[in-house]
Amino acid sequence: MSTLFAQEKVTLGEHRVCVGFTSVDTGNLGLHVGDNARAVQMSRVLLDRELGLMEGSVAYLNQVHGIHVATDKELEPVTRRDAAEKSGAELLETAPVADAAISENARALAVMVADCVPLVFCASRQEGFPLMAVAHAGRRGLLDGVIQQTLASLEAKGATGIQVWVGPSICGKCYEVPSAMHDESVAQHPELDSETSWGTPALDLPAAAVAIASRHHLVARVSTEFNACTFENKNLFSHRRGAPHGRIAGVIWKEEQ
Template sequence: MPVLVPDWEAPGNVSALSTTRRGGTSAAPYDDGGGAGGLNLGVHVGDSPQAVAANRALLRSRLPAEPGWLTQVHGSQVVDAREASRAMESGSMLNADACIATKPGVVCVIQTADCLPVLFCDSAGKVVGAAHAGWRGLANGVLENTVARMREAGAGDILAWLGPAIGPSCFEVGDDVVQAFVEHDGGCASAFVPRAGTASKHLADIYALARRRLASAGVARVWGGTRCTVSERDQFYSYRRDGVTGRMASLIWFK
């Protein structure tokens, strides 16, 4: 099961990874892009429940505990990952797009297939977090809310890693998306490039937008933000590219 491991300056007791579409059991259109089994981890995308369960078991073998899976709604709510795990044990899932953990062995997880996964930790290795940042959640403050919850929990200096998302050459958006960001921060205009031959379409750099939002929240130490889920077909699921597709997961915990 190939995974991406963040290359960042996290303390030694913090572990994190982001899955790809490769190394699982799912059949097309949730496969690995080359005809072999795909590592789809989403239960809500139409894949075989048995395949998803097998894929989650493969992932679980690399983790200290079962993650607290969330029902993501493109919002900005942040929950405690322990509460998400307890909800799972009782047969339900919390609606949220970010979570934090303050206890060893509690696993934060979010799922993506073009939206931006952001993993967080503090330099002391005592608080970690994960956020699902599609453009709506990003514009509505999901990253700032996650940072605020971490600080409420005692986090000091916070680091962030930007996982695989739709790249700046593929993310076409309309004027409404540009306006949503520029109204909050005029400097965000630099993250949008008018698309040639169109009257109201732009190419958006979600990584640049996230870095600006993180900087405004006092998070200056940021890594990642170099992959493209749309163009790297053999590595990543992409909703924008394929429509019906699987979901990847980004996870973080500490010991």
């Protein structure tokens, strides 16, 4: 039985790309939330198997709410031996410090969230396997341009017909922020403007993510089909809701044939 919250398969020429978002049932995939490193790595190994991939196939990031886009040469696999011998902090240090990643050689990618917006991208190009990318867009990263930076990286590598999935994140009716933070953020991206269901200032991160992605001239499709609210849906981890603590992930991988 699948532990994924949602999944879609996309055919690009002769290739098949899969996009998925994990759930609480997949387990915590984040090394930075105080969980046992071996338990986290086992959740990652089990996800590899569920996706039909070899152990260590999915590349994870050390996310810091920045805008750096990691490339294939920065993405190193983590083996089960690594997980057995290293602490969570040491394992985290082996991952590139980045909040987005792009792969030209079909390397499976993951981006972790627990209220922030996970974005997954794929695109055709003239030669080779389709481009794949992921991005982590919290309030700070979104305002600083992580989505635009990821799209620019795809464009620089010859992307055409970019498709974007906006995954589960906290919704605009639940993401309460101070009035000053609301006003400052909305001045930069009006699409962020929202109000909680209880009448206080809020930010709509997914609405802004959709607007930013849709404005790029090479984007052919932006899907919000899987954009459930992490705060409201107990099948998803939410930092603001609290227990259970953990991170879900947006994942993109090549379907093995």
